[in-house]
Amino acid sequence: MKPYKDPSFQDRAASAADAKRKALEQLKAKPPLDEAVVAERAAAQARRQAAAAEKSASRKEAAEAARREKASAAADQAAAAASAPTDADRKAARDARYAARKARK
Numbered sequence: 001m002k003p004y005k006d007p008s009f010q011d012r013a014a015s016a017a018d019a020k021r022k023a024l025e026q027l028k029a030k031p032p033l034d035e036a037v038v039a040e041r042a043a044a045q046a047r048r049q050a051a052a053a054e055k056s057a058s059r060k061e062a063a064e065a066a067r068r069e070k071a072s073a074a075a076d077q078a079a080a081a082a083s084a085p086t087d088a089d090r091k092a093a094r095d096a097r098y099a100a101r102k103a104r105k
Contacts, residue, residue: 085093
């Protein structure tokens with residue numbers, strides 16, 4: 001078995017330069033992009049964005065409708081509470097019934 005040899009600075013620099021050269025060769029070896037493929041990808045991306053925007057808008061619309069419905073229910077509840085007889089009204093009605101009973105006797 002070979003013993004470990006500590007690489008020198010020149011060895012490390014040469015190794016890095018070789019790696020850069022190989023990466024550049026691989027990059028240059030790539031075929032150029034086809035315009036039709038690029039256009040199709042852009043169209044697909046636009047469709048995805050439009051679908052996402054539509055979905056977001058429908059969610060916002062549903063949330064807004066729920067908020068309006070909740071506010072309407074709260075307003076109806078407040079109106080029902082306002083039209084409910086108060087303690088004084090109930091006491092006055094009870095007193096009127098009592099007075100009517102006394103008048104019949």
